[in-house]
Amino acid sequence: MDHVMFLAQERIEALQLRLDTASVHLSNRMAGLRDGTASALHVLADALRKTLHSVQSGNSSLRLSESLDRLKENLQELRPSVLYDRCFIFILHEVTRTHVYLCCVCFVGGGLVGAMMGSRVRNSVAAPQKMRAIVVNSYNGLEGISVVEDVCAPRLSSREQILVQVKAAAIDSLDLCVARGYGRASRRHLNRYNPNCAGEFPVVLGRDCAGVVVAVGADVDDFAPGDEVWLSVPLHHQGTLCEYIVVKSELVALKPPEITMEAAAALPFALMQAWGAMVQQAGIDGEDAAKGKRFLIHSGVSSVGVVLVQLASLWGGHVTTTLSSSHHAQLAQMLGAHDIITCDTAVLAKELSMRDKFDVILNPGGAALHEESLKHVLPDGVVVSTALPELPADTYGVVIGGIYSLLLRLRFLVTKSR
Numbered sequence: 001m002d003h004v005m006f007l008a009q010e011r012i013e014a015l016q017l018r019l020d021t022a023s024v025h026l027s028n029r030m031a032g033l034r035d036g037t038a039s040a041l042h043v044l045a046d047a048l049r050k051t052l053h054s055v056q057s058g059n060s061s062l063r064l065s066e067s068l069d070r071l072k073e074n075l076q077e078l079r080p081s082v083l084y085d086r087c088f089i090f091i092l093h094e095v096t097r098t099h100v101y102l103c104c105v106c107f108v109g110g111g112l113v114g115a116m117m118g119s120r121v122r123n124s125v126a127a128p129q130k131m132r133a134i135v136v137n138s139y140n141g142l143e144g145i146s147v148v149e150d151v152c153a154p155r156l157s158s159r160e161q162i163l164v165q166v167k168a169a170a171i172d173s174l175d176l177c178v179a180r181g182y183g184r185a186s187r188r189h190l191n192r193y194n195p196n197c198a199g200e201f202p203v204v205l206g207r208d209c210a211g212v213v214v215a216v217g218a219d220v221d222d223f224a225p226g227d228e229v230w231l232s233v234p235l236h237h238q239g240t241l242c243e244y245i246v247v248k249s250e251l252v253a254l255k256p257p258e259i260t261m262e263a264a265a266a267l268p269f270a271l272m273q274a275w276g277a278m279v280q281q282a283g284i285d286g287e288d289a290a291k292g293k294r295f296l297i298h299s300g301v302s303s304v305g306v307v308l309v310q311l312a313s314l315w316g317g318h319v320t321t322t323l324s325s326s327h328h329a330q331l332a333q334m335l336g337a338h339d340i341i342t343c344d345t346a347v348l349a350k351e352l353s354m355r356d357k358f359d360v361i362l363n364p365g366g367a368a369l370h371e372e373s374l375k376h377v378l379p380d381g382v383v384v385s386t387a388l389p390e391l392p393a394d395t396y397g398v399v400i401g402g403i404y405s406l407l408l409r410l411r412f413l414v415t416k417s418r
Contacts, residue, residue: 129153130153131152131153131243132148133242134205134239135205136205137201138201139184153244155246157196159219160219160220160249161246161249162213162229162246162252163215164212164213164245165211165213166209167209169208169209169265170206170266171205171241172206172207172270174269175205175206177388179205191236197238203239204241204242205239206241206242207240207269208231208265209241209245210255212226213228216249229254230253231252231268232251267307270304273304273386276386277384277386281382284312284360287315290316291316291317293359294317294359295308295312295317295318296322296358296376297319297320297361298362299364300328300335305321305364306335308362308364309332309336309337312360313335318338320339322342322369325343326342326344352372357378358377359378359381360381361376361377363385363386363387364386365387
């Protein structure tokens with residue numbers, strides 16, 4: 001190994017010596033060319049000076065002709081063809097193949113280094129800024145939730161997206177479910193195709209917010225920078241408890257000017273849940289369908305319950321609601337509830353048995369109240385729960401879970417058709 005290193009060092013020293021010799025020859029040639037050019041210029045200047053002197057002193061035309069001939073001879077040395085021939089002769093006789101190879105290597109190496117440096121400079125300029133966010137870095141429930149300062153701010157990645165600066169965001173019970181791993185399978189799968197997600201974690205919490213549009217994609221015509229908007233994002237999407245969020249324009253709407261950012265942030269997700277339960281599942285889509293019917297709405301002052309109570313009351317239904325505490329009774333009455341059951345002072349099952357059965361029972365309270373609700377609905381009535389269903393994808397994976405969900409849906413359709 002030492003012998004190889006010695007030979008390599010010897011070759012390097014020989015190459016360095018040849019390069020030094022070539023550089024000396026090149027310097028001498030360039031110096032000679034420079035001196036020749038300077039000498040020619042001096043001769044030219046002298047000839048011009050003598051010519052002018054001869055003309056001014058009235059000498060004969062013979063002297064003028066001789067001066068012009070001498071000037072012509074000197075100019076011959078400065079012709080481009082002569083300079084080109086001299087350079088060509090120098091390259092042909094002085095530059096070897098090693099010099100050419102070395103020049104090519106240096107040219108390619110310098111180009112690569114320059115490209116790498118330019119790429120690093122470009123990436124550093126275009127790198128996304130950091131932002132604050134409430135995230136989970138592990139599915140450990142409340143213990144996994146933290147506030148961080150170094151989450152990469154998202155950027156527009158398609159022509160139909162909108163970048164929104166979040167001014168207010170809401171917290172929902174779904175966020176605690178997400179912190180425990182709800183929807184992790186679909187989120188993990190879809191984040192692979194999201195350029196704003198570096199991996200499964202961190203997961204930003206929050207489902208709805210209100211804010212100001214910062215930038216829009218090329219295909220977005222309904223919004224412009226500066227518009228005040230409100231929005232809600234699906235389960236697999238990065239959440240809204242952050243400073244900036246990128247969403248598709250179809251998930252965004254202009255915020256009504258008469259409500260504040262805080263009020264607007266608290267409404268979108270709850271509104272969609274309540275509307276889906278009342279209109280899409282219960283089939284109550286207006287005053288004609290609701291008027292005269294008896295409604296039982298559990299958890300009437302929850303985020304979804306307050307919307308359901310107001311809708312049912314507005315459309316002419318008789319609203320009975322259940323509350324966890326009597327302290328909320330006045331609020332429920334203000335929202336439009338006609339009959340209030342407080343679970344801290346009465347037994348729910350006993351109170352419900354003392355009342356007529358209901359046409360529609362809406363249950364935002366979860367599975368614990370579902371079985372009890374089935375006992376107090378009319379035979380042709382409907383019970384709707386807004387509680388989150390279990391996702392087969394979280395248990396069986398995306399592919400098997402999707403097949404399982406399809407089978408359940410087919411079974412439901414067959415049963416319904418009978």
